[in-house]
Structure formats: structure tokens, C-alpha cells
Amino acid sequence: xxxxxxxxxxxxxxxxxxxxxxxxxxxxxxxxxxxxxxxxxxxxxxxxxxxxxxxxxxxxxxxxxxxxxxxxxxxxxxxxxxxxxxxxxxxxxxxxxxxxxxxxxxxxxxxxxxxxxxxxxxxxxxxxxxxxxxxxxxxxxxxxxxxxxxxxxxxxxxxxxxxxxxxxxxxxxxxxxxxxxxxxxxxxxxxxxxxxxxxxxxxxxxxxxxxxxxxxxxxxxxxxxx
Amino acid sequence: xxxxxxxxxxxxxxxxxxxxxxxxxxxxxxxxxxxxxxxxxxxxxxxxxxxxxxxxxxxxxxxxxxxxxxxxxxxxxxxxxxxxxxxxxxxxxxxxxxxxxxxxxxxxxxxxxxxxxxxxxxxxxxxxxxxxxxxxxxxxxxxxxxxxxxxxxxxxxxxxxxxxxxxxxxxxxxxxxxxxxxxxxxxxxxxxxxxxxxxxxxxxxxxxxxxxxxxxxxxxxxxxxxxxxxxxxxxxxxxxxxxxxxxxxxxxxxx
Numbered sequence: 001x002x003x004x005x006x007x008x009x010x011x012x013x014x015x016x017x018x019x020x021x022x023x024x025x026x027x028x029x030x031x032x033x034x035x036x037x038x039x040x041x042x043x044x045x046x047x048x049x050x051x052x053x054x055x056x057x058x059x060x061x062x063x064x065x066x067x068x069x070x071x072x073x074x075x076x077x078x079x080x081x082x083x084x085x086x087x088x089x090x091x092x093x094x095x096x097x098x099x100x101x102x103x104x105x106x107x108x109x110x111x112x113x114x115x116x117x118x119x120x121x122x123x124x125x126x127x128x129x130x131x132x133x134x135x136x137x138x139x140x141x142x143x144x145x146x147x148x149x150x151x152x153x154x155x156x157x158x159x160x161x162x163x164x165x166x167x168x169x170x171x172x173x174x175x176x177x178x179x180x181x182x183x184x185x186x187x188x189x190x191x192x193x194x195x196x197x198x199x200x201x202x203x204x205x206x207x208x209x210x211x212x213x214x215x216x217x218x219x220x221x222x223x224x225x226x
Numbered sequence: 227x228x229x230x231x232x233x234x235x236x237x238x239x240x241x242x243x244x245x246x247x248x249x250x251x252x253x254x255x256x257x258x259x260x261x262x263x264x265x266x267x268x269x270x271x272x273x274x275x276x277x278x279x280x281x282x283x284x285x286x287x288x289x290x291x292x293x294x295x296x297x298x299x300x301x302x303x304x305x306x307x308x309x310x311x312x313x314x315x316x317x318x319x320x321x322x323x324x325x326x327x328x329x330x331x332x333x334x335x336x337x338x339x340x341x342x343x344x345x346x347x348x349x350x351x352x353x354x355x356x357x358x359x360x361x362x363x364x365x366x367x368x369x370x371x372x373x374x375x376x377x378x379x380x381x382x383x384x385x386x387x388x389x390x391x392x393x394x395x396x397x398x399x400x401x402x403x404x405x406x407x408x409x410x411x412x413x414x415x416x417x418x419x420x421x422x423x424x425x426x427x428x429x430x431x432x433x434x435x436x437x438x439x440x441x442x443x444x445x446x447x448x449x450x451x452x453x454x455x456x457x458x459x460x461x462x463x464x465x466x467x468x469x470x471x472x473x474x475x476x477x478x479x480x481x
Contacts, residue, residue: 088407171409172395186365
């Protein structure tokens with residue numbers, strides 16, 4: 001049912017989702033921690049920037065990336081000046097696109113989780129002599145565990161379903177940038193409905209399973225924590 | 227309660243009603259689904275046709291594959307100008323176009339193009355030197371311009387060698403975008419794109435010889451019986467129509 005190139009596309013998609021999610025968890029945690037606790041007046045501006053990929057059509061984001069990464073764009077010319085190469089049509093380019101595209105899905109659950117902890121547990125830890133770093137790792141992180149889980153799964157699932165950005169900056173190279181949504185699109189355009197059905201079904205099952213896991217575990221977390 | 231119904235409001239409504247009455251009793255509105263690559267030429271043709279006939283033309287640009295699917299689902303288009311032969315033929319087989327109305331309205335030309343001046347010579351030797359990182363083209367699996375690009379590379383015995391460096395756009399418009407933005411050094415684009423955007427004089431290009439690829443025939447068909455539709459298709463084939471088509475970088479179909 002699935003051709004070798006479909007399997008390659010599936011593998012590539014999961015690799016992309018995994019790498020992007022890991023990068024987002026590492027970079028998103030300090031950002032979310034800061035957003036969740038700061039009293040800075042203009043915090044809302046940064047929050048709007050983080051939420052932007054939620055409302056921007058992915059093709060718009062992809063088009064900007066294509067122009068920025070191109071050899072005449074700011075980032076592309078900088079890369080070439082540094083002796084590097086343009087990142088469009090490469091796996092690294094897709095990772096950059098996915099990190100931007102999935103950012104709100106990781107940062108927002110984390111920020112909510114950190115805000116939900118409130119000041120009290122951290123203040124108590126402080127009076128007991130815990131250093132700021134200590135308070136973060138031994139109090140905040142364990143309490144925000146459900147948030148991390150939600151963030152990771154949503155970031156992963158959202159990247160798996162990514163289409164518009166990859167369509168713009170991927171170049172559809174099998175084994176390098178041809179992710180599963182693009183392979184699926186190609187099947188439909190070429191009227192190969194059999195393969196399109198098979199791939200769609202796999203994506204549907206995976207996405208559903210991931211969301212079920214999020215909701216089921218969220219329920220358990222809520223029960224455990226009064 | 228009826229205060230809003232003041233004199234100004236009444237005048238406005240009367241104006242609206244007058245606008246709804248056609249200027250000429252036999253003037254019709256025509257819905258034309260046209261392949262994106264032809265939309266600039268179409269706009270020019272529509273202006274001329276409206277002036278001559280008094281009919282109104284509404285142009286709906288889009289991908290031929292999607293127009294095809296929409297027409298199958300009963301989209302209210304009167305005329306279909308496709309980017310290929312396959313889709314109008316397919317519609318004809320299903321009895322969804324008026325018999326005998328299908329014809330070739332333009333022949334697309336493929337050009338290898340780079341924004342860099344002097345990069346391409348008259349022979350396309352760069353392709354053989356392989357002195358580039360990415361070559362852009364439309365997806366050969368379903369886009370007519372991509373299919374032609376693949377035929378050229380196969381004829382030059384370069385297809386297998388270049389496969390890993392070919393970036394494929396969803397259509398020829400995206401292939402053009404890849405080159406224009408500088409992400410790919412060169413690419414197979416439609417000659418009409420270079421004409422439309424006025425970049426023909428900039429950079430360098432190689433016009434692939436006709437013998438290297440099967441002609442890219444673009445066909446049109448009438449979907450609904452309509453006087454304005456017949457007139458419009460006749461206008462496209464008229465001398466004026468053909469002149470506009472050629473001035474946008476297409477070849478005229480063989481008579």
C-alpha cells in the first residue's frame with residue numbers, strides 16, 4: 001500500500017517533529033517562565049508575537065522565510081557572507097520553519113502551567129532557603145509537569161501536520177524535505193487516491209492517538225493534584 | 227423607527243437597483259475559470275472583449291487541477307481555460323463540456339532562467355557543468371511545465387544525475403518564486419512569466435529547443451451554453467486575441 005518514498009516521508013516527518021519539539025522545549029521553557037512571572041508593562045507585545053503563528057496563514061510565514069533565507073534576503077546574505085549556504089530546501093531550514101510555526105503550541109501551555117503554580121509554593125521554598133535555581137528545578141518544574149507534557153505533544157503533533165510552510169521552503173526533495181503532508185498532496189494531485197487514502201489514515205490515527213494521550217493524561221494529572 | 231429611511235438612504239437604494247439592471251438587455255456576465263499561468267493574458271483579453279461585446283467577464287484564476295475538481299462538483303463556471311489538455315479532455319469524456327467546444331488556445335514555452343546576467347548561454351551548458359546547488363522546476367508528476375522540464379533533462383541525459391538537486395514547486399509559479407528569491411540559482415519557468423513580470427531583459431535565459439519536449443498545449447472549453455461564452459471563445463481565437471496571447475510569451479496554436 002505504502003511506497004518506499006512514503007515511508008521515507010513518514011520517517012522524515014517524525015524526525016523533523018522530534019527535533020523541532022526538543023528545540024522548542026529547551027528554548028520555550030525560559031521564555032514561558034519569564035512570560036508567566038514578569039510584571040513588565042509591555043509583556044503583551046511579546047505574547048502577541050508568540051501567538052502570531054496561530055493566526056498567520058502558514059503560506060505567509062513560508063513565503064517570508066523563503067524571501068529572508070534567499071541569497072538576496074537578510075539571513076541568506078548573512079549566511080553567505082559567513083561562508084555558509086542558504087537554508088532553504090534543507091532539513092535545517094525546515095527545522096527553523098517548524099520551530100517558529102509550532103512555537104505557540106509549546107510556549108502557551110508552559111506559560112499557563114507556570115502561572116498556575118502561583119507565587120506561594122515558590123515563596124515557601126525561598127523561606128526554607130532554596131536558591132532561585134533550586135526553586136525552579138525542584139518546585140516549579142515538577143509542578144508544571146502536565147504543562148510540559150501537553151506542550152511536547154501539541155508541538156510534535158502540530159509539526160507533523162505542517163504543510164504550508166514546508167510547501168514554501170521545502171522544495172519537495174524526496175528524503176530531504178519531502179514530508180508526509182507534501183507526499184500526500186502530491187498523491188492527490190496525481191490522482192493516486194489509493195496511496196493518498198493510506199497515508200491520510202496513518203496521519204489521522206497518529207494525530208488522534210496523540211490527542212487522546214494529552215487529554216487522558218491531563219485528566220489523571222488533575223485528579224492527582226488537588 | 228423609520229428615521230434611517232431618509233432621503234439620502236432612499237437615493238442610495240435607487241442607485242443600487244439601477245446598477246443591477248444591465249446596461250444592455252443582452253449583456254451577460256461570464257464566469258471564466260482560468261489557469262493561473264494565463265491570468266495576466268486573460269485580464270488583457272477580458273478588457274478588450276468587454277469593450278467590444280458589452281458583456282462582463284469575471285475571471286477566476288486558479289490551479290487547473292482544483293478548477294477541474296470544482297467543475298466536477300458543479301461550480302458555476304461558464305468557460306474553462308486549462309493549463310493542459312488532460313483535464314478538459316477528461317471533462318469532455320464525462321459529458322461536462324459542450325461537444326466540439328474544446329480547442330487549444332495557447333502553447334506554453336519553457337525557458338531556463340537565472341537572475342544572474344551571463345550565467346546561461348545559448349546552449350544550456352550550465353546544466354552539464356553542474357555548477358549550481360539547486361535547479362527549480364514545477365512538479366513533473368502533475369504540472370505540465372514540470373513534465374516538459376523533465377523531458378528536457380531526460381533528452382539531455384541529465385535527469386538521473388541532477389535528481390538530488392532538483393527542487394520542485396507545486397506549479398510553475400512556485401518554481402519561478404524559488405529562482406526569483408535567490409534560493410535556487412536557476413530554474414525552468416514559463417516564458418510567459420518572464421514576459422508578465424518584465425524580467426525577460428534581466429538575468430540570462432536559455433530557451434529550450436522545441437524538439438526536446440512535447441508541446442505544452444493549453445486547452446479551453448465551454449461548460450454551459452451561453453451566447454457570451456461562444457462569443458468569448460471566438461474572440462480568443464480571433465486575430466486580436468491571438469496577438470494578445472503571443473505578446474504574453476505564448477506561441478499561437480497551429481491553425
